[in-house]
Amino acid sequence: MSILGINYEECNNCNLCLTTCILFRRDQEQDKIVFNDPTEFCNLCGQCIARCPQDAILYEGMGEAYSYEDVGKPEKIASYDPIYKFLRANRSIRRYRLRKVSKDTLQKVFDAMLNAPTAENARTENFTILSGKEQIKKLNDAVIEELMKQPQARDKYGTLLKLLGKVFNSPIFFDAPHVIFVDSPDDSEMELMNIGIIITYGRLAAQALGLGTCWNGWTQMAMMNNPEIKKIANIKGKKVGIFILGYPAVKFYRSPPRAPKKIDGLE
Numbered sequence: 001m002s003i004l005g006i007n008y009e010e011c012n013n014c015n016l017c018l019t020t021c022i023l024f025r026r027d028q029e030q031d032k033i034v035f036n037d038p039t040e041f042c043n044l045c046g047q048c049i050a051r052c053p054q055d056a057i058l059y060e061g062m063g064e065a066y067s068y069e070d071v072g073k074p075e076k077i078a079s080y081d082p083i084y085k086f087l088r089a090n091r092s093i094r095r096y097r098l099r100k101v102s103k104d105t106l107q108k109v110f111d112a113m114l115n116a117p118t119a120e121n122a123r124t125e126n127f128t129i130l131s132g133k134e135q136i137k138k139l140n141d142a143v144i145e146e147l148m149k150q151p152q153a154r155d156k157y158g159t160l161l162k163l164l165g166k167v168f169n170s171p172i173f174f175d176a177p178h179v180i181f182v183d184s185p186d187d188s189e190m191e192l193m194n195i196g197i198i199i200t201y202g203r204l205a206a207q208a209l210g211l212g213t214c215w216n217g218w219t220q221m222a223m224m225n226n227p228e229i230k231k232i233a234n235i236k237g238k239k240v241g242i243f244i245l246g247y248p249a250v251k252f253y254r255s256p257p258r259a260p261k262k263i264d265g266l267e
């Protein structure tokens with residue numbers, strides 16, 4: 001995976017790469033722009049590729065760039081009002097249809113997640129999906145057992161989980177047909193942010209595909225306290241985020257209220 005340099009047959013010397021990334025410079029002797037990374041600083045963010053009007057940046061092993069109408073004017077693709085309404089329509093879904101989601105549709109959710117930003121473009125995350133009822137039930141039982149061992153979690157969720165257990169076979173996962181894990185070997189605080197952003201991309205993409213999702217902090221808590229539980233889903237990372245996914249069996253008639261907050265410095 002690397003930026004290889006410039007295709008001089010295409011380069012028209014517009015200098016835009018110079019204003020995009022400090023690792024491009026004009027070589028006076030050769031009188032041409034060169035890509036030079038003496039610091040090994042390049043994190044393959046690809047802004048040089050995105051900004052070159054001539055598509056003249058050479059790269060390998062990074063996937064393919066994607067050009068489409070209004071890529072440079074995203075506000076034309078989706079303006080504020082529909083985006084705001086789309087965000088306010090996002091709910092945690094806790095009732096699902098039995099129907100599984102097709103591989104093609106799941107791939108679209110993963111495609112969105114794979115394009116989420118990560119700190120330093122490190123992209124250390126691994127992705128796993130559980131779709132088997134029995135495996136999900138096994139994980140459910142292990143998570144409940146672990147949560148009930150922890151006094152704080154037991155006090156907070158014990159009664160709730162008992163009530164949920166009367167309705168669902170796997171109450172931790174609300175009988176959703178799929179459970180998705182995003183994990184990373186990186187143990188830093190920043191990594192939890194990466195995972196949070198990735199999952200948010202996935203959840204919003206899922207919503208655009210008519211799917212419902214819900215974060216699953218319970219499983220995260222159980223896995224953090226008892227790493228053995230990770231083995232059930234073959235999760236090896238130190239940090240993990242989880243969400244459930246499927247076709248929703250509920251419809252909403254309004255977006256719920258959220259009490260306003262004072263924004264310091266806005267007045």
Ligand SMILES: Cc1cc2nc3c(=O)[nH]c(=O)nc-3n(C[C@H](O)[C@H](O)[C@H](O)COP(=O)(O)O)c2cc1C
Nearest residue numbers: 090091092093094172196214215216217218219256
């Ligand atoms: C990091 C995180 C972890 C969560 N974990 C759970 C969970 O374990 N179980 C659950 O039912 N909901 C979970 N939720 C969903 C929240 O309860 C929900 O987002 C919140 O009540 C607001 O409701 P809404 O998502 O429908 O707007 C979690 C949400 C977040 C952001």
